[in-house]
Amino acid sequence: MRRLFILAILAMAGYSSAQAQDGWSPMPPGAIAVTYCLGGRVRSVIDMEVIGTDSLEEIAVHEATHREQWRRKVQEAGECPTQYRTPAQALNAEIEAYCASRPIRMKRGFTQQEVDDNYLSRLYYQFGRALPMFTIVDSYRRGCP
Numbered sequence: 001m002r003r004l005f006i007l008a009i010l011a012m013a014g015y016s017s018a019q020a021q022d023g024w025s026p027m028p029p030g031a032i033a034v035t036y037c038l039g040g041r042v043r044s045v046i047d048m049e050v051i052g053t054d055s056l057e058e059i060a061v062h063e064a065t066h067r068e069q070w071r072r073k074v075q076e077a078g079e080c081p082t083q084y085r086t087p088a089q090a091l092n093a094e095i096e097a098y099c100a101s102r103p104i105r106m107k108r109g110f111t112q113q114e115v116d117d118n119y120l121s122r123l124y125y126q127f128g129r130a131l132p133m134f135t136i137v138d139s140y141r142r143g144c145p
């Protein structure tokens, strides 16, 4: 099986219909997978590069968690919300998705410490400009004990 080293973010985003124009892509630059909500429908897009790699199952579980999060939001609001209100809310959604995929990564032979270090570096890459390192680490430890 092909091994893929993933540095890219696994993003989750909501888009307004005004953003859904010609040339629009749900995949942020550098991302390998994204789950988004548009027109009341929840979709995941995964880069074909990950098909056949040992990361596919982990990514699928991560994005499945985001689909569930979006479906809950659509059920509550009746439509797609555009974005999370705060970076902390977006961080907690990411932590839930990483926590769901942690056992899959551990099945591949990584220790929990290695997985947590990897996920924390991804979360810091994604949220480090918006949130202090302490908040990211503390939220991760509490959200994924």
Ligand SMILES: [Zn+2]
Pocket (backbone or CB within 6 Å): 010, 011, 012, 062, 066, 094, 097
């Ligand atoms: Zn994610």
